[in-house]
Amino acid sequence: MSGLAGRAPTERTGSPQGPRLAVEGVSMTFGSATVLRDVAMDVRAGEIHALIGQNGSGKSTLAKILTGLYRPDAGSRITVDGIGLRLPVRPDESRAAGVAVVHQNLGLVPDATVLENTRLGRFKGSRFLRRIDWKAEAEATRAVFQRLGPHRIPLDSKVSDLHEDEKAVVAIARAVQDLEDGRGVIIFDESTRALGRESLERFYTLLDRIVATGTAALLITHRLEEVVEAADRVTVLRDGEIVVAGKDVEGMTKSDLAHLMLGREVEGLEHRTAVGAANDDVSVVVDGLTGPTVREFSLRIRPGEVVGVTGLSGAGHEDVPYLISGVSEADGGTMTLPTGPVALKGLSPASAIRSGIALVPEGRESAGLVGAMTVTENISFPQTCTATASGRVRPLRSGAEKQLAADWIERLDVRPPWPHAVLDNMSGGNQQKVLLAKWLATDPTLLVLHEPTQAVDVGARKTIVEAVRGAAREGRAVLVASSDENELALLCDRVLVFSNGAVGRELTGEFTPHDIVESIYTDSSRTKLRERSTQGVS
Numbered sequence: 001m002s003g004l005a006g007r008a009p010t011e012r013t014g015s016p017q018g019p020r021l022a023v024e025g026v027s028m029t030f031g032s033a034t035v036l037r038d039v040a041m042d043v044r045a046g047e048i049h050a051l052i053g054q055n056g057s058g059k060s061t062l063a064k065i066l067t068g069l070y071r072p073d074a075g076s077r078i079t080v081d082g083i084g085l086r087l088p089v090r091p092d093e094s095r096a097a098g099v100a101v102v103h104q105n106l107g108l109v110p111d112a113t114v115l116e117n118t119r120l121g122r123f124k125g126s127r128f129l130r131r132i133d134w135k136a137e138a139e140a141t142r143a144v145f146q147r148l149g150p151h152r153i154p155l156d157s158k159v160s161d162l163h164e165d166e167k168a169v170v171a172i173a174r175a176v177q178d179l180e181d182g183r184g185v186i187i188f189d190e191s192t193r194a195l196g197r198e199s200l201e202r203f204y205t206l207l208d209r210i211v212a213t214g215t216a217a218l219l220i221t222h223r224l225e226e227v228v229e230a231a232d233r234v235t236v237l238r239d240g241e242i243v244v245a246g247k248d249v250e251g252m253t254k255s256d257l258a259h260l261m262l263g264r265e266v267e268g269l270e271h272r273t274a275v276g277a278a279n280d281d282v283s284v285v286v287d288g289l290t291g292p293t294v295r296e297f298s299l300r301i302r303p304g305e306v307v308g309v310t311g312l313s314g315a316g317h318e319d320v321p322y323l324i325s326g327v328s329e330a331d332g333g334t335m336t337l338p339t340g341p342v343a344l345k346g347l348s349p350a351s352a353i354r355s356g357i358a359l360v361p362e363g364r365e366s367a368g369l370v371g372a373m374t375v376t377e378n379i380s381f382p383q384t385c386t387a388t389a390s391g392r393v394r395p396l397r398s399g400a401e402k403q404l405a406a407d408w409i410e411r412l413d414v415r416p417p418w419p420h421a422v423l424d425n426m427s428g429g430n431q432q433k434v435l436l437a438k439w440l441a442t443d444p445t446l447l448v449l450h451e452p453t454q455a456v457d458v459g460a461r462k463t464i465v466e467a468v469r470g471a472a473r474e475g476r477a478v479l480v481a482s483s484d485e486n487e488l489a490l491l492c493d494r495v496l497v498f499s500n501g502a503v504g505r506e507l508t509g510e511f512t513p514h515d516i517v518e519s520i521y522t523d524s525s526r527t528k529l530r531e532r533s534t535q536g537v538s
């Protein structure tokens with residue numbers, strides 16, 4: 001399959017009345033903290049407009065105001081296709097006006113089916129019996145999925161059984177179904193973060209199709225390469241204020257964008273120094289790991305070594321973290337740690353933790369953290385629940401808990417640095433630091449991470465990469481499953497590339513992100529996800 005062609009020059013439907021979305025004088029105050037100050041921006045007909053900013057700069061807050069989750073301060077104004085919305089935004093009114101949103105955590109109901117999730121809130125009763133007409137609902141759902149291009153997601157699958165990228169497709173389908181071609185704006189609040197490479201290609205194709213009709217897209221993202229490749233204009237938020245509004249992306253580089261976001265140069269991360277070949281110690285041995293998508297996977301990790309696993313989505317690498325930490329059931333295989341051998345079939349998460357394995361999973365909102373608990377409670381959670389050999393629960397003393405949280409807040413530069421801050425009220429990047437702190441604090445022998453820098457800004461990414469490297473320098477074995485070639489190149493001493501459930505290639509020594517992508521695709525022509533459109537915005 002060849003790479004995506006650039007967006008074909010399309011006739012953009014002009015908007016004689018002005019922008020699709022205009023935001024003016026929007027401010028938002030929580031208690032005494034003003035997190036958005038006098039924000040003004042516009043999104044034009046037929047453009048892909050990127051909104052970027054550091055973690056905590058206020059991007060999600062703006063998205064939540066646009067969908068009515070938050071009430072902005074008095075004086076704020078929002079118009080869609082020239083029509084002012086009443087504030088706070090009523091979700092049904094904003095939907096009717098043409099605002100569609102795909103939220104960061106996708107907002108799906110895990111136990112409901114794909115069809116139920118897509119049609120939620122839109123079910124229609126049959127004319128006579130007033131019962132849901134499932135046949136009509138299925139037809140409506142199939143029609144939406146067809147608009148998104150070829151997908152093989154069964155409508156009766158439970159969402160919890162889907163891969164992360166399939167979940168994203170369901171959330172996008174749910175949002176776009178009400179969008180009339182050539183009207184309104186679709187807002188993607190970090191919704192591409194869980195998409196694998198092929199899904200990203202489909203996503204960009206879909207986006208091109210949507211904006212070609214004249215509908216606008218607002219892409220809230222941390223992926224600066226996505227801005228360079230996909231966006232027409234960019235708006236930058238810093239500490240709740242707009243520092244750049246609607247600048248043309250043409251000719252800009254990732255480092256130009258990073259500079260605008262942070263207001264300073266980002267210090268480059270130093271290159272990793274591969275663990276010396278003379279070091280023959282082995283910390284972790286995995287033998288013959290087999291699971292639903294993984295075949296006879298064997299691996300040796302030396303103390304201090306960071307090994308990456310990657311591949312196309314569905315290749316098996318993304319299941320390895322869960323199979324070796326007892327979260328998913330393995331069909332067979334053993335793992336040998338300094339404490340002794342562990343059978344992987346039947347391994348429970350609790351015994352994996354006791355054996356010194358810590359898993360930092362993907363999807364922090366649903367899998368790794370408790371949003372209603374504080375930073376301290378989240379960090380100390382695995383330790384407050386430890387049981388002694390005799391089965392007695394040993395509570396962590398409150399002084400020790402406070403100290404533990406204070407240490408990790410400082411080490412990982414968690415902002416705001418408040419032990420009692422509730423996780424749900426923190427930005428995504430800082431939640432990710434808390435998730436990493438929670439598992440590093442267990443002092444693991446083997447640290448396993450899945451997409452550890454997903455949806456975090458360049459500054460937080462640096463902190464996280466340094467913390468993981470620091471963990472390796474302390475002698476831990478580290479395994480990283482990732483679809484982000486930049487992250488893998490920064491973190492790993494070697495990278496194993498999966499194909500059809502087994503390792504097809506191994507990269508060692510010096511390698512670049514380009515080498516990783518090339519190995520995944522074999523075909524070197526597909527290294528760029530999407531050529532940026534050269535078409536200006538009318």
Ligand SMILES: Nc1ncnc2c1ncn2[C@@H]1O[C@H](COP(=O)(O)OP(=O)(O)OP(=O)(O)O)[C@@H](O)[C@H]1O
Pocket residue numbers: 030035053054055056057058059060061062424425426427428429430455
């Ligand atoms: N309900 C709330 N109560 C108090 N503070 C909040 C609440 N929601 C957000 N904040 C604060 O508002 C600021 C902006 O957060 P927001 O989530 O909008 O940032 P963001 O730019 O989307 O970050 P990220 O990229 O990490 O998701 C943060 O300091 C956050 O702690």
